[in-house]
Amino acid sequence: MLKRAFLPPADALVAFEAAARHESFTRAAEELHLTQGAVSKQIRHLEQRLGVALFSRVRQRVLLTDAGRLYLHEVRGALDHLHDATRQVMSFAGSQDVLNLAVLPTFGTRWLAPRLADFLRQTPQAALNISIRLRPFDFELEPFDGAIHHGDPIWAGGIVEPLFPEETIVVCSRPFRDRHLLAGPADLLRVPRLQLATRPMAWRDWFEAKGLVTDTAFQGPRFEQFGMIAEAAAHHLGVAIMPVFFVEDELASGRLVKLFDGTVEERSAYHFVYPENRALRPVVSAFRRWLTAEARSARLSRESLLPG
Structure with missing residues (x-):
């Protein structure tokens, strides 16, 4: 239960990874089939939950902060691992x-x-x-x-x-x-x-x-x-x-x-x-x-x- 209390929603982590990869909330929203406002809201709630800024806003781009770069490395690894585990479990179907x-x-x-x-x-x-x-x-x-x-x-x-x-x-x-x-x-x-x-x-x-x-x-x-x-x-x-x-x-x-x-x-x-x-x-x-x-x-x- 203690570990679970620190886990952010999966949707917020997916939005964060996409926004970091594109350096754009708009392009992340297009990829995830969401509105730009929805992605921005998820990132804002994630930053509030963590208590740190993950992005700095520079004109039309968003750039990762030092904390954001550190977090991205771990989040991307966790999402990749979850993706692989899901595909592996799906292979059980019919066998x-x-x-x-x-x-x-x-x-x-x-x-x-x-x-x-x-x-x-x-x-x-x-x-x-x-x-x-x-x-x-x-x-x-x-x-x-x-x-x-x-x-x-x-x-x-x-x-x-x-x-x-x-x-x-x-x-x-x-x-x-x-x-x-x-x-x-x-x-x-x-x-x-x-x-x-x-x-x-x-x-x-x-x-x-x-x-x-x-x-x-x-x-x-x-x-x-x-x-x-x-x-x-x-x-x-x-x-x-x-x-x-x-x-x-x-x-x-x-x-x-x-x-x-x-x-x-x-x-x-x-x-x-x-x-x-x-x-x-x-x-x-x-x-x-x-x-x-x-x-x-x-x-x-x-x-x-x-x-x-």
């Missing part, structure tokens, strides 16, 4: 069971998404909400039923199911390979190497595994996601270390070519993680069984998909 998943972006795009239709065919009562998370989080604080995790099989408060280890290869475009005469590992010391921001040691470890010593392993264009690196390599920007299953389509189409024979099995692996208190939910159990079977099948067939 008996909703599975909320957190996935890694490239894994979700390249590996998981093309296979999800099969899961939904097998589990027609399920609905999916999928969000991006790059790092482990607290299941008590985030509304997820499970997550795809890359790294060590450790997650506080979660049950960890192994999927498959990560196998990597070095790839580039065919024109890039031919132009730079890339015949062996040592040749990669003299060409641009594409770097993944979350795996800064990848090239150093690769060169060390090949018996090569260099102080330039960390040099090269840096990207946030594997998907961006794959596109950069396909457009001749450099060579890249990529998980095999992320570039199967590019290898099959010829957009990328594999350099050198064999793969490198990394120490880290992919896992499905879910909180203990949701382990018995039917949709979680169904997804776990389907996902582990898909991972097993994909690993068994991978060798046949790799050109030498």
Whole structure:
């Protein structure tokens, strides 16, 4: 009750955000299908409730005060969160069971998404909400039923199911390979190497595994996601270390070519993680069984998909 006493009406917060964005009560009113007087009244009541001025009036414009700028940052975040929560709840309509998943972006795009239709065919009562998370989080604080995790099989408060280890290869475009005469590992010391921001040691470890010593392993264009690196390599920007299953389509189409024979099995692996208190939910159990079977099948067939 004490917290509720400090909450302004939602309509006033929406009017405040719109007016701040447009720097105009008139344009905010047009957006919200209200009169300019109604927006002005809502802002005035909000300022009275807070006891501070949120805007200063300058000719035909309204400008945020210092207090207004601080408040706008928090209000906009709260409205965005409420918007996302509302859309998520609306997805429950017509479905008996909703599975909320957190996935890694490239894994979700390249590996998981093309296979999800099969899961939904097998589990027609399920609905999916999928969000991006790059790092482990607290299941008590985030509304997820499970997550795809890359790294060590450790997650506080979660049950960890192994999927498959990560196998990597070095790839580039065919024109890039031919132009730079890339015949062996040592040749990669003299060409641009594409770097993944979350795996800064990848090239150093690769060169060390090949018996090569260099102080330039960390040099090269840096990207946030594997998907961006794959596109950069396909457009001749450099060579890249990529998980095999992320570039199967590019290898099959010829957009990328594999350099050198064999793969490198990394120490880290992919896992499905879910909180203990949701382990018995039917949709979680169904997804776990389907996902582990898909991972097993994909690993068994991978060798046949790799050109030498």
